[in-house]
Amino acid sequence: MHRVIVDALAQGELRPLRAWLAAHQVETDRLVDLPQRASAVDTEQPPPGDGAADRAEIASAEILAQWSKASAVPGGVPLLLLLVLIAVEAEWNISYHFRPLHDTLAGAARCMRDHGATLDATDRTAARAVVALMDSVAAQIDAENAMITGQLAPHEEAMSTAAASARRAAELARRAADEHPDVSRYIIMRAEEIEVCGLAVARAVRGLRRFLDAGEPLDEVAAEIELAESSDAIASSGYQSELRAHRLALLSLEERRNDPWLRIDRGRITYVYPFAVRRTAPREVVERVGAHGSGWRLGGAAVLSVNNSLNLDDVWNGSDAFNRRYGGALVELPDVAVRGSDGQPLGNLHAEIRFSRLGNHYVRFTADIADVTPAELHSMMLRAAPEFGHVRVSFSGYEGRAWERLAALATDLTEDVCARLAESAETPELPRPEPSPGMFHVIVAVNAASTTQGPARSAPRHETRTARELLAAMGAQVLTSPVTPMVGSLAEWGRYVRESDLIADITGSTGEKLLRTSNTTAIAAPGMAAFTQTTKVTVAEFTASLDGLFAGWSLELVDHYRRVEEFRVRVDAVEREQSGSAAALRALARELDLERTRLNDFSTSVRSTITLIRSPSLVSSPVVADIIRLVLDGSNFRERVTELQALIEDVAQDQLGSSIEKLARRREEREAHEEERRETRQRAKLEVILAVIAAAGMSGVVQVLQAGFFESVKAAAWALASVATILVLAVIVGGFFWPRRD
Template sequence: MRLVEGYPGGVARLLLFVLDMVDQAWEVSYVFRPLRDTLAGAEDCVQRNAGLIVEFGDESRATKAVLELLESLSAQICTEDAMVSGLPRERAEAADRAVRHAQAAIEAINPVSQEYSDIRDRIIGYAEQRSCCYEAIALAARTLIAFYETGNSLERAIERIRRIESRTAEIADESLISEVRAERFSLMELQGRLDSEWMRVDQGKMIYIYPFATRGIKPERAAQESRSKARDWSLAGVRPPEVHNNLELDDIWAAGSNLSKRRYAGCFIKLPDVVVGGQRGERYYMLHAGIVLSALGNHHVRFEVELNSVSAECLHAMMFRAAPESGEMALSFSTCTESDNDQPLAWPRLSDLAADLIWDLGERLLPNPNQGRRPLGNRTVISRPGLYYVFVSIGAASTTRGPATERKEASEVTTTDQLRNAVGVQLLMNPIPSVVGSAGEWVRYSRPKDLLELTGPAGEWVVKTCNTACLVTLGLPDFLRGTWGSLVEFVISLDGLFEGWANELARHYEKSDEFDDEWSKLERKKATAAELSDLSDEMSAERRNLDTFTVELHYTTGLLSSPALVSSPHAADALQSLLQMSGFYRKVDKFFRGIERLSHERLGGTIEKLAQQQAEQEKAKQAAKVSAILAIIAALGIAGLGEILQTGFGMDEWPTIWIVLAVIIIGVAAGFIVHYWELMKISTRRGRGRNDTG
């Protein structure tokens, strides 16, 4: 701020620059905390340097106006945060704050003189645009709250938002207009479904699954280590209250004797319950938390919550909270956690908590000898933020005419066909998106044409997308629902296994690139036979490692797709259908094609070139030996020739010497010519090899 001291409107211009930078960053980011912290830091800086600003006059008015805009932008960000958190009341309050601060900015800047006209125009233009947009958003948010509670008509609200949209179009660009339009379209769709049957989940459960893989430790060993040591581990600041020595699966997972050494078994680390709350101390629901360590390698963190009388809009909010793009909540364990400042640990998102649990588990399985966390490239667990599933299991459901409030009389759903036509079922047929455009957007989701679904003999209905799965078992007992649930959970948790395999294959490709670079260097400097031999040995060892990985991959994928993995033929058939739905066989085929290309086209090709060059060097070495032997023979022959000339023809000593020397010179010259010719042939073959490679 001292750099702009004394410049007319200097502080206001500096703050407008901060406003623009944060606004632009917000366009491409769903991590809101750093944006709000930047705005708060700018305001704090102004407060701490208040002495640099004249208390009264245009400078003070301009600065105050921009500070109001910073507050408005912070409230706008909070509005989106509340929307992707599934908190409609907080969204309406934040949108109202954004409008109030924008209007306060206009009031503050209006009296300034002509000298500040450019700042005034900039502030008024921004404030009026945002005021219109967030007036519509606040109205839509409050309207939705009332609609879900009462089911009253939305016509008046839609018309009011249409008028605001027209007013916004006169002063704002398409970006803001499209936000208002999105709100209106969602309300129009809801109004069109006002007399439709709306779904309510009366009994069921939702399971958030975060798959991961381990590296540097076999899956069986990871499960064994966890059984014996996990009770003493600190995972995300808590110690597991229980460690189960098995996964407590039903008997269908008891494989035959030929698979007794490797089957779906393992260890379950039970964690304290997780409280899902708001940033103001609200408590919404509890999650049962745990970590599954599987002997097959399909490890995953799981959080489970019971569903009782859950409406479609609440189901949407709960499902979206699994995503890393969800808004900031306040998640904490129900028991005390360990932290450096003796404050209870809390996480803004479920995905953040899952990531910490996975990372800490990796550190416990293979402790880092250098202390602290490992670099990313050396970690022992493989996962990523977008790798998650939401599994919804529905045991009982009902429908109401209009929004499914508990005050309305509900009709029991007895067939999946009834459920397929209800408002809200589209949430079960579509993946969780990475962004949300408006609060009621979910009602506009359509039924995908390529929907992956499976219907069981008793009416069981399974639907799967890229990050969701749904099991509907209406009228079936809980133990049957548990059997189907274990099959679905098993299949969707396999994505962690694929993630680990993809990471391993990527490492082999990186190693292949390193070999290619080394081979190029050796070619340029005309490597020695020893250097070529060393590189060839390293590449052969890498190829053996790749072959070992391939064998393990064949064995594991064969086991996963084997009918003998489960004891029941009916369950085996259902498992095969689920694997087919999930794209398991397509993914496996893709892996084997990648391995084939790496092994034969890249590693194999380079190894063949190395072998060819080694053969050429060996041939040249043998040719040199032959030349030396011939030279010796020639020397002996020349010595004999001299003796013949002296005795047979009676020549004197000096003429004989000169004749012998001439013969020697001719022989040496011929040897050099032959040696040069061989070198030229080798060089030509190398050049052709490089051209073929290019």
């Protein structure tokens, strides 16, 4: 039976293993879902209410709950641990949250450490082999994290550790081969594959380090990777593709080893994380920040200062007829320290949050850069992404609290901002932050650059005087490419292209260029004074922060859509059930009118803000106005505006309009029906009254006639004349009030 399971595992098929474990009452779903559940929660804290100190304990408890069932059959525990390992690897293929994967593997190792002694000798040896294989996978995850974060030394060390752990797994598996030949064969196959790949990648990283430091050739390193790639031990197409990607990336560097290589001598990098504050007007947000912000704690750190200005230069003093301007408030926070997985400092960032009267708020981190290589700049730019590897991010002086990514800190800051705004709110409707994990922008301003002949740090420098010279150097493709969500090979940036449809050349003057991608802006201006670039950097930040504004508008429109959908359901129910009084329908109509008013106000506000953003009067300089226009065009601003307006029209006309028409028609029908019922009731009352009057009148007529006839002839004549007169008048009055068709 184990042969069938192992053969299926070799083909990537997990069902036979799950079926075998399930036949022995093991709840395989809980084991397979374990790394997925761990990845679905905050990567900093364990899930609340689990009663465990950390995720490793949670995983250990989950595995232990199935341990006794599996240990009742020979080979059960090794197969159970293999299922956990494969589940972790499956999640690793699709998730960039590495810590939950580590914690799941650590939980399995903890189970083996605490309860492995209860297994028989052969099961214990096979289980130890699987745990060693887990250690190897954990080291590979560390290696990927180091590659993404640009830490070459930890990358080399982690791959060497992965190879050593795989070697140990193979040795243990050989000891258990007599009792568990099939499981041992699978473990040995996996271990040998990892060892060959791990050693090859470790040597490649070592060669890359020497190449970047001293310019040593990469030919032999690439040949070693190719040898491993064609080795019989590499059976997995995944490992083959990984080795091939490393080899081609290194060869692309080797091909340009003697070219001029870029160095950023002086510059500045800015990370922008836009967000929107819903349910609170932007001007009110700015006022609350100015009034209360100095006493806030954001991200656990005390606010250093609050400035009731964004510190913009005079070019932003526009001439709008309604005196609208781009301005707001600025909250300054302590500096942010970033450290690698090995504890080495990766840099310090100045942190602040900018609040705009237009609603395009954003978290902003900045740092000066000096003497930076393309590889180092690539790592700095990747740092903005939510997919960036695990590092340690903390406020200086507040090291007790840390985040694993810069994007995670930015998200927490926006949530804390809205919590503080809610505390100062005078209305029960609390502000809500709307950050997006994938919403960020990186701005790199290059003020001085040089080139070296080859990548060696010690090579002589040659000053770069124009943007054209800068962008022709090897490594400049880092500036002209967007931040990728995933890094798949060593020095992957060496294969990026300089020109593609993803790059927009916004504007340029003598010796200067401004290039924009979907999430980066590069200002290549060697030889330009830094202060002359301030306006362009501000323009880049302004346009990047509009992503938060659009996100807020879109979510506001979603709220309108949901309310309109609720109205549609209620209106359809009224029409379907033929129920509801005219008064109830009038109340529903008032609610619909109120929603239409809110939607119209929202639409007017959006159009007004978009008009100001597009208007040349936003700034005082026509040149800067043209730059803003070009940057907006390069950022798909027009398409986003068109899409938003179409959505507004869809909600206002197709959704809300149809509901109002249905309700109006139903309301008219109900009012007509109720009016008819009122007239019928009124006519019935009138007929009863007239019948009573008629009866009384007839009795009176009879009395008159009786009195006349019994008194005298003359009295009888007068009685007949009076009765005749009364009848004639009754006919005339009745004819006047008789109902007609019109």
